[in-house]
Amino acid sequence: MAKPHSGWAAVQKNWILLLLIVFSISTIVLFVYRAAFDSCEPHSDVSVGKISVSSSMGSSENPLAFMRSRNVLMVSHELSLTGGPLLLMELAFLLRRVGSQVIWVTNQKPSEGNEIIYRLENQMLDRGVQVLPAKGQETVDAALKADLVVLNTAVAGKWLDAVLKEDVPHVLPKVLWWIHEMRGHYFKLEYVKHLPFVASAMIDSHTTAQYWQNRTREKLGIKMPQTYVVHLGNSKELMEVAEDNVAKRVLRDHVREFLGVRSDDLLFAIINSVSRGKGQDLFLRGFYESLQIIQEQKIQVPSMHAVIVGSDMSQPKFEAELRNFVVEKRIQDRVHFVNKTLTVSPYLAAIDVLVQNSQARGECFGRITIEAMAFQLPVLGTAAGGTTEIVVNESTGLLHLVGKDGVTPLARNIVKLATHVERRLTMGRKGYVRVKERFMEHHMAGRIAHVLKDILKKSGGKSGS
Numbered sequence: 001m002a003k004p005h006s007g008w009a010a011v012q013k014n015w016i017l018l019l020l021i022v023f024s025i026s027t028i029v030l031f032v033y034r035a036a037f038d039s040c041e042p043h044s045d046v047s048v049g050k051i052s053v054s055s056s057m058g059s060s061e062n063p064l065a066f067m068r069s070r071n072v073l074m075v076s077h078e079l080s081l082t083g084g085p086l087l088l089m090e091l092a093f094l095l096r097r098v099g100s101q102v103i104w105v106t107n108q109k110p111s112e113g114n115e116i117i118y119r120l121e122n123q124m125l126d127r128g129v130q131v132l133p134a135k136g137q138e139t140v141d142a143a144l145k146a147d148l149v150v151l152n153t154a155v156a157g158k159w160l161d162a163v164l165k166e167d168v169p170h171v172l173p174k175v176l177w178w179i180h181e182m183r184g185h186y187f188k189l190e191y192v193k194h195l196p197f198v199a200s201a202m203i204d205s206h207t208t209a210q211y212w213q214n215r216t217r218e219k220l221g222i223k224m225p226q227t228y229v230v231h232l233g234n235s236k237e238l239m240e241v242a243e244d245n246v247a248k249r250v251l252r253d254h255v256r257e258f259l260g261v262r263s264d265d266l267l268f269a270i271i272n273s274v275s276r277g278k279g280q281d282l283f284l285r286g287f288y289e290s291l292q293i294i295q296e297q298k299i300q301v302p303s304m305h306a307v308i309v310g311s312d313m314s315q316p317k318f319e320a321e322l323r324n325f326v327v328e329k330r331i332q333d334r335v336h337f338v339n340k341t342l343t344v345s346p347y348l349a350a351i352d353v354l355v356q357n358s359q360a361r362g363e364c365f366g367r368i369t370i371e372a373m374a375f376q377l378p379v380l381g382t383a384a385g386g387t388t389e390i391v392v393n394e395s396t397g398l399l400h401l402v403g404k405d406g407v408t409p410l411a412r413n414i415v416k417l418a419t420h421v422e423r424r425l426t427m428g429r430k431g432y433v434r435v436k437e438r439f440m441e442h443h444m445a446g447r448i449a450h451v452l453k454d455i456l457k458k459s460g461g462k463s464g465s
Contacts, residue, residue, distance in 0.1 A: 205386030233444030
């Protein structure tokens with residue numbers, strides 16, 4: 001059987017702490033790509049707020065400093081190891097860093113105790129974020145008092161009527177709705193009926209903003225509010241590891257020893273929550289086909305392995321399908337399943353290529369892609385969704401079609417990077433440069449600051465200079 005690796009966090013805890021590995025988004029997260037960054041600009045018929053992506057903003061001047069002493073309420077639809085909640089947590093920490101008073105509300109919690117929720121809430125409490133229940137007068141009072149209310153994901157819209165009730169109109173003018181979804185089933189009036197009346201919407205990519213503009217108008221007959229596109233950025237903590245060659249070497253050696261692979265083996269990894277939409281099944285088919293190509297053409301390459309990071313058995317039928325395929329094709333010694341984790345840095349340090357294989361419309365953005373590029377990894381991705389705004393085809397990675405039509409192109413791209421070492425390394429270096437130019441924490445903070453200043457002006461609050 002393909003071997004699952006579930007003990008990583010416990011076995012490696014001490015040296016992970018010593019190397020200051022801070023959590024980053026791993027489920028998440030996924031994406032896709034277009035051939036060039038210029039194609040990511042919004043079309044002229046989409047009223048999307050333009051955000052500067054200049055890299056001139058230095059870390060010495062925090063662009064969010066004007067939020068000092070501001071009261072911010074954050075409402076998340078859930079608290080889990082998925083992209084939306086983790087991104088909102090990151091924004092909470094950025095605001096706490098400049099002195100904002102931040103309150104967190106989770107709209108949907110399981111009735112029984114949950115270890116992940118307990119851990120994440122304690123991380124927030126340790127950083128000074130107050131955690132309130134989803135309902136109750138204290139929460140209503142916090143919403144009315146807040147200078148800014150951030151709704152995270154479309155599903156969080158249900159919280160407005162359920163909790164605020166007759167106070168909804170008083171809160172809407174100071175709501176920033178941060179949308180990450182790219183799936184059609186989120187376009188329901190019960191979720192987004194208040195969307196036209198909030199101060200602004202913020203979306204992670206131009207592709208997704210265009211999709212929401214069209215779908216809300218055509219399917220629901222409502223108009224989007226002023227909408228801003230804000231590309232994400234890598235945290236300082238992750239960049240510290242990515243730029244520390246000694247730390248990366250230690251992580252690489254430990255993870256490879258843990259997986260049972262050699263230092264010179266080639267590792268192609270997909271780091272997403274295991275589900276059909278993330279394309280792990282098609283990745284495995286492409287990987288198997290690449291092995292066949294290498295065998296048939298008698299190509300000399302190091303031993304190749306596929307690593308799937310993101311198992312948690314929440315999709316037991318699909319996970320069983322993946323593992324059965326591995327057994328059926330007799331590639332158990334080449335495929336490694338790893339449980340979902342908050343710490344992706346060790347795996348990014350250990351692998352040679354990231355595969356981003358999300359299907360259908362792809363992902364809204366895809367944080368793991370820019371994290372991989374920070375580690376100077378080339379990216380093999382599906383040509384759909386927000387990752388088209390991250391990966392430059394033939395420069396920082398190679399793109400393939402979604403669906404079954406993309407399996408053979410993915411297999412060929414795997415072979416290309418396996419057989420051309422210098423091309424692989426050059427793509428990785430170019431990806432790192434692109435991250436430094438566009439996808440750093442201070443870039444994201446500057447873009448978000450622009451949005452927050454506009455909202456405060458609209459709602460009557462002073463934003464400062």
